[in-house]
Amino acid sequence: MILEPGREPVIDVGLLRADEIAVRLNGTFYSSGNVFRNDLVITIHKQKLVVNGIYFYDPEVLILTPEDTATFTVKNVVFGIGFHWERNEDLTFKGELCFKTENGKVRLINRINLEDYLKSVIASEMSALASDALLKAHAVMSRSWLIAQLIPKPLQGNHNSASSDEIIRWYDREDHTGFDVCADDHCQRYQGITRITNEKALKAIEETRGLVLKYEDEICDARFSKCCGGVTERFDTCWEEENPPYLQPVFDGTGTDTGNYSDEAGANAFILKDVDAFCNTSDTKILDQVLNDYDRETPAFFRWEEQLSALDVKRLLKKKIGLEVGDIVDLIPMDRGASGRIFRLKIVGSENEIIIGKELEIRKALSESHLLSSAFVVNKRTDKTTGSTQFILHGAGWGHGVGLCQIGAAVMGEKGYSFEEILNHYFKQTSLEKIY
Template sequence: MISCKELNILSKEIKIKNKYKESDAKIKIYGLTAGRGFHWQKEISASYWGSLIIKIYDSNLLVYNEIFLEQYLMCVSTSEMSEKCPTEFLKAQTIIARSWFLANKEKKHSSLGFDICNDDCCQRYHGCNHISSHSIESAKSTRGKVLAHKGMICDARYSKSCGGISEDYENVWQGEPVPYLRSINDYINDKTPFCSSKKIDESFLKNYIGNVDENGKYYRWQIELSKKGIIKNVYKTLKIKIFDITSLVPIKKGKSARIAKLEIRYLNELNKNKSIILNSEYEIRKVLSKDFLFSSAFEIEEVKDGYLLNGRGWGHGVGLCQIGALSMALEKYDHNQILSHYYSNTNIISLYK
């Protein structure tokens, strides 16, 4: 249903101007895909503030949302995690979402004419579906605040669960080391990681994770991959034909035990030994499993007709660990303490009021 004050139809473009009300978004879109390409991919509907521009792109409809930054940020924290999360977590999440946006806008999707997308490729933005007065106030109280390093806005990366140890930036994205995105142990006093199931029981966690996230094991997980399944997915993603896999060999690991480079050794159709090198944690997660692995932090055990992966964490593991930060907030750490724990050599500055 659309309730708007202005509807303009131009050549191959429709613009819908919504009459903005914080408590009553009027534009709802059905059939959106959340978690594109990841194991939690699903179809959702979402309501939006601001204006929508609908264009034809590659035989599909591409929907743009024009919205004020602070309105957008009110929605990000409760798209990434639940509106039931503690206030100090929502404050921390909003500050890093603002920082990440301002550090990265126009970098990923400029060719398509928008700043960032609405999904995990950038950061989750599922409209106003899950906001509350609690989450709105948390965003308003941090208005204009960003994380900074030597006066520059931080590219504040984050993921769902580091698995107990976060990862260095360069082991995930292969760029130069970033001073504030360094590997840390996810604890302060008792050496029990904040994200561990001892700190926050995973049956309890379902109350706080994002609405599109899967209920399951985040801290430690196990999955069995058949050789046939890997062979099929290698062809799907890389267009390389494999007759039989002989071994999976980690070549490089980061401090969190995330595999940054992995070799697939195999026999081709002529029974000759060949190999494929997967050069990033993202590629490893995508190529080994059709459902996209939770993380690349896993040990490999050979079993009949396949491999058993004993893994830890969910996501790339760089920067803030959302489940760890949630655990800290539940233990009454404030947002400043949470951010200083995950981002060394940083401070919070105010860009505007």
């Protein structure tokens, strides 16, 4: 995407990559004088695109432009990839379709105006029952994050480093090539026009059109997660080695908490207690604003517990990150961020010990899908009779915890805070500016 001052950007969203992609065209589409209607099945043969069994004239790319208000429905779009709510749905989109060959598979990209993309993101990320303040705050934040991702800048540090005693990985904007953002939780959950059902969400986008968060002259890389657990996290705990001033730890409430639980004693005291924070709520009216039906499959998130046997940990490490250290002896937090989130965890085995990180790699390694967060304390129990070991993880929050806390922001909206106040709470030292 090319940013032009004063003009709304057009972005490329990666929807799906598969051996075969089935699409229903809801109207007429054009490509280089050819007319396309009804159902399409796109495959690849000998590195050429095959459309409904016929080789397309361009072996590597096919772009379809809609006539008027034509839309398209993609069959079996996967979202929530790798999480316990992963599922397939048929989803409908507006804008252009772009099919490309990619390493022997078909890649489907949706080319769409940024504001139309945001209308879907806001509806996909949360219920349109949300307060006006929350919807506007989310619109500004999502717009800022997206544009910030598309401005080239050098990465600070290696995102995938490994040695004999340490494996450190993090996942972010460098993971995509050939398109700007993906349609899943890795970026922002984008499900086309399928879930745009409420005028409130559309109004929030229109009333904040072109409005972004800025720190000095920089558009903010405005991150967010479901539930911070009481304190938001530093950027470098999760991603590259930098810490923007507007993404510093914040206590998610009105008290005077310092918001730093990076040592073991502090993390234990914080995670094992009930904290008076905005995101500490069980109010279904508020939760329904932020969590879709499949999100509600997670019963607890402000404070939670997970139990793993030593055998479970051994199996998961091999399955999820290809790590074998023998029988698991211990899990030892080495470094934590301000919210207590672990970003370096030592795995002690009977044959070897190794440190893994950052936070998402830890969450991947210790769960069939992903742990809710890496803010947990470890309680190790060994049965004296059988010798078997259990690890009880007492955790806090849902997600990486950086930036805006969606549940906390929803509570703030219900309490009467404005969208500007919500943004100022989570993103310190920022200002609002309309850029188109």
